[in-house]
Amino acid sequence: MDELKHIPEYASWREVRLIDKGWSSDKKYKVVTNTGEEQLLRVFSKQAISAKQQEFLFIKKVASVIKDSSQPIICGEIPNTPFGYMLLSYVQGRDLNSQLPELSNEQQFFLGKSAGLLLKTIHELPVPESVSQQGIQQRIYDKKCNQLQRYLDSEYYLEGQEAVLSYIEEQLKNIRTRPVCYQHGDFHVGNLIYLPSREIGVIDFNRWDFGDPYEEFYKLQSFSRETSPLFSYGQILGYFDGEVPESFWTFQKLYVAHISLFSVIWAIPYGNKQVEEMIARYYQFKRDYPTPKTLVPEWYNKAEGAAISINMDL
Known part of the structure; x- marks a missing residue:
């Protein structure tokens, strides 16, 4: 010090x-x-x-x-x-991932909606004219291709990966058609604070970047939904004002599929335990998308069913 x-x-x-x-x-x-x-x-x-x-x-x-x-x-x-x-x-409060399990279903859902609005606000910040959207799109595409190749060159083989790889290879080129915005870069319950006002604060911007707004949601499915599916469901509804486009689900599946493979390689420097955790996330992805044609993940459908009893207009 x-x-x-x-x-x-x-x-x-x-x-x-x-x-x-x-x-x-x-x-x-x-x-x-x-x-x-x-x-x-x-x-x-x-x-x-x-x-x-x-x-x-x-x-x-x-x-x-x-x-x-x-x-x-x-x-x-x-x-x-x-x-x-x-x-x-210093944003006062408690880590949201610790607080959410102690809250009611209604509170979890509406905090999720609030989080979706906060993320939307970040994405709506004007991107400087000096930023090349085409250049950003190509950089993201090249990065994803490189990460995928690192997995393919590794010693790992995960059961059922052929269908996952097929979907990634089919959709990856479409990243170059996506709009570019400011990204928080790590938007999930571990980087949100439950404030004394019972609202949400946003912290940890050190992974910020420019990129596809939809890319921000793969960490919701990888991390936030493990703490609270209702919060995660609410975040998606809040972001899209209740009307989730089909294109979102196409790209959400792409980003989650891609990270479910690459994260295994990413985890290697952190030891076998971390690698095993990432492999478990891959198999969670497989359960979320039980068939090659599944676009809306199973966890979302279940959360939607659980939300039926919640008054959405509160």
Whole structure:
């Protein structure tokens, strides 16, 4: 923590506590100032300063349209060290993935609808004219192809993968026809906060990017639905204002199918346990889509049935 003492704001802090959670390479700290204000400090390699300044600008854009999100304070280099830092407001509350199981079905559903509206708000931020939509589309396509090839070149073979690969190869080229928007990049219940106001706050923007708005939903199916299918169902309905287009399901299946294979390779550096968890997610995908023609996943149909008793107009 010696590098923290070189941060210009350090003298105004009375407490600095390490936050040991998450997958980011940033070191994260909860800071309490001399006046009692709580802030989030992220420390990173100075080599990442340009990317982090772009992230900071994105956080500023989001904060201008979503009040209950990380508010930007400062981003810069830590003098006389090989590090940079970012200071943000600390969003008070409880991790939503911990809170949801304690809430009623109605509360889970309506929080999901709220989350869908928040995600839609992020996606509606104007994309700068300098951003090449065609270039982004091609980059995403090339990235997905490369990731898929890494799986194919690996030692892994998962039962029934032929049909999954066939669907991916059939649909992957269509990524280049998709619109481009700002993406949060990691939008799921692990990065949402249940606020004291009983509303939702949005945090952790370090995976932001430009890309297909539909791509944001594969983590809902991979992570959020495990905590609360009703929340996840509500998020989709909220995002689409109750009218989910068929094209969404086509691309949702594509993105979830793709990540169900590539995540096995992604997990290798983290050990066998993590690899086994990703393999289990692949077989969950197979259960969600029991036939090659299935587009709407089974978990969504079940959640829709469970939501029948909920008054949607509340």
